[in-house]
Amino acid sequence: MTLESVLADTLLCPRWIVPVEPAGTVLEDHCVALRDGLIEAVLPRADADIGYSAYEKVELGEHALIPGLVNAHTHAAMCLMRGIADDLPLMRWLEEHIWPAEAKHVSPAFVKDGTLLACAEMLRGGVTCFNDMYFYPGAALEAALAAGMRVSLGMIVLDFPSAYGADPDDYLAKGLALRDQWREHPLVTFCLAPHAPYTVSDATFGKIAKLAAEVEVPVHIHLHETEDEIRRSLAEHGVRPLERLRRLGLLGPGLIAVHAVHVDEREIALLAKQGASVAHCPSSNLKLASGFAPVARMAAAGVNLAIGSDGAASNNRLDMFGEMRLAALLAKAVAGEAEAMPAQAALRAATLGGATALGLEARIGSVVAGKAADLAAVRITGPELSPCYDPLSHVVYAAGREHVSDVWVAGKRLLREGMLAYAEENSPFAALDTRCKLWQNSLSVRA
């Protein structure tokens, strides 16, 4: 009875833990001990009371503790264009609104402010890690680190010039230089991010395949999003985009196929066999009328499923609770089976599935000892969440991001009882509201 107690930085004592691994588990009366940014232990409360002393003890008596959500596909900075144009067909939306606004306004300052705005939104909604694809990834990196978030940065590549890059080699050189500078940072990882089959040439894809093998990073690409994309590929390359990527050596466990709305049985089997991941973006697919991804069939085939919000210009929110719920609901109707994508599978896709896509499954995505302390607490109270027969069901089907009370990334508490560090001096978010209004005024002139 004279056990020496272990010292933890923080002891979290939630009503429930939904660890994601093992699937479907809900722990009651357990605690999570954090040390040096990691989950030191998940253990019964009685054992924690005896065995651990901590500098900080956080009682979460009405909360479910879940892994921080992983937003597997976004263009964070586009938050500055939230709602600038809606209800338009894709090409009119792009050509008349988004591309002109980008051409005129996108700069490192735009990307930094837009990404900070996205980080504020995502942290408040329980997201601890995001996989970004946009211009000026160095500015996005600055914003993410200022906010304290974990980030996977896309080394974006297009065959078209932009203010950020002159040609594919220039895009790649800039991305790789950024990676060389930051690759050792514990919160930062990288993807090669060829934009899409219709904006990247075979020659560029060839270089990217070679690089991906050399530097061992995932390849993050919009793929099989619309029927038009597939028609164009057939017309220009004689094969569907996935087959084109396969021939160019890009299909493997590092592939993150974003959208994958239009995939046939053979393609699903191929994605599964190759260990590729799909970043499912349900709101975006609906809003742009792209179609319905066959999520249940992909899951049945063994494809690793992740979930993304896409950018706020086509969503119009970076709300992983919303996407998780919509993914679960939509999968059922698309499959014609109410059993499709049950709550636990949706939560897995929004956490461990995203971590796996990014090659981070050993480090994040579940509440397991040894992983990083990337966590979110969901307050299960109020009329909207009463009664509660099953906290896992409530996290997916009944809760919204507004029920997230606290968020930790690598053990650091970034959201405390619903509040970001807005009021603190030197908070990265301090001037955000004012800067948003300035950007809005500036963009409104054109829009």
Added chain:
Amino acid sequence: MTLESVLADTLLCPRWIVPVEPAGTVLEDHCVALRDGLIEAVLPRADADIGYSAYEKVELGEHALIPGLVNAHTHAAMCLMRGIADDLPLMRWLEEHIWPAEAKHVSPAFVKDGTLLACAEMLRGGVTCFNDMYFYPGAALEAALAAGMRVSLGMIVLDFPSAYGADPDDYLAKGLALRDQWREHPLVTFCLAPHAPYTVSDATFGKIAKLAAEVEVPVHIHLHETEDEIRRSLAEHGVRPLERLRRLGLLGPGLIAVHAVHVDEREIALLAKQGASVAHCPSSNLKLASGFAPVARMAAAGVNLAIGSDGAASNNRLDMFGEMRLAALLAKAVAGEAEAMPAQAALRAATLGGATALGLEARIGSVVAGKAADLAAVRITGPELSPCYDPLSHVVYAAGREHVSDVWVAGKRLLREGMLAYAEENSPFAALDTRCKLWQNSLSVRA
């Protein structure tokens, strides 16, 4: 310059008003004057400052004021079964979970507490009126009036006995008696509510058609929800359910067809021609894998569209902001057109469309002088709603029910800066949390 000022009870001064009529309008720097529960005037702020004095002036400097949302189809009391069973096929879900729980527990006390819980959830989410279908409508009425909400009560009819009714005549007699007692109440209206084509016989439908014509109330019925319903109707009656209702005299402007997932072109044209309404329940249709309602085609044909949450057992939330957004997104993907159901059409369906279905379009559903002061204020601030190029877009695509700050029903402020009257003495919601937990314990024994 010495205008005599008009006395109003309340003057609301929001940043924006989205009145729904005329379609697509957004008013800036306007006020809404309330008197005796009605909207007395909608007028420029400068005119209000000169022309009106009010007992209470409510500054809503960051808010969009919208009509209170109308939940066109719910089973409010089922909130007590929120999340009791998910991810199951319809018949297993009903037969193994919902019906046994109902058989054992449903009583006037259950319905009153469950409906109070629903009212708390709905008011906090900007819903001011709901169209209910459940057992013991008298208990639901008590709850709605205690909460101060506007309610349309279904005089439910089935050909099967329940604790509430012995046979169709008994159900009808009880419903009509309730209506006789309450029909003059300004917040209460009634529908005849035959449950569904597969639970109501031709003879009963005949009686209902006759009654509907006599007492001039809408007919609220689940219709064309699943393919199985249609197959059964073809097998048992030789015609599809809508045709069966037509032959029995039930198809007309009073018909509220709930779901209408599986309707062909001829049926859509018929619904439009007859002036019938459809209560679209997108979350429920997805979660139960019922299918995809052809909302854009119904809108194009001129069918009056309303939106409902369905019950919390199959949703699992009574969240009209969520349903409105999902309706708008889903309609686009189903139609294959990003222009389908634009923001203004979704907001109309969630307000004036619901009012029209209930025969209340002259009294509620838009912010127009002479209508009841059923209003909701949406606070457009914070990272999730920044920047704001278009408040109407934000209300539908970016905002959630958590952004609702204030709600008025018939001029009475039922939600004040996010708070219900929980803390007040004699608040109907005072003991709700405790009573929810008691019901949960009771139902958990069986579940």
